[in-house]
Amino acid sequence: MAILRFKQDVSFKRQRAITQLLLDAGIVEDRVDAEGKEFSGGPPKTLAMMVEMALHGSATEDNVLDIITWSQRDLYDDYRPVARAILALPE
Numbered sequence: 001m002a003i004l005r006f007k008q009d010v011s012f013k014r015q016r017a018i019t020q021l022l023l024d025a026g027i028v029e030d031r032v033d034a035e036g037k038e039f040s041g042g043p044p045k046t047l048a049m050m051v052e053m054a055l056h057g058s059a060t061e062d063n064v065l066d067i068i069t070w071s072q073r074d075l076y077d078d079y080r081p082v083a084r085a086i087l088a089l090p091e
Helices: 002-024 045-056 061-068 073-088
Strands: 029-032 038-042
Touching: 002 045, 002 073, 029 045, 045 061, 045 073, 061 073
Parallel strands: none
Antiparallel strands: 029 038
């Protein structure tokens, strides 16, 4: 059980690092909270979780770019450094 907890803690740290890299790149999320209140410009937690799940599946640089740009290939050149930084994060 301790090993599983350790892996979850490591994964959470990487997910926080991914969130910070996305924020630094100007990527934010619009959300609706549990009470139905809308807000914009929040941290990209959902996107970071999607990237984290892809990394567990041995995602490539282009896979990460597909996720963070919502497959808008015209944005690849702008966000390629972000994808590379994400892939360079320790597991």
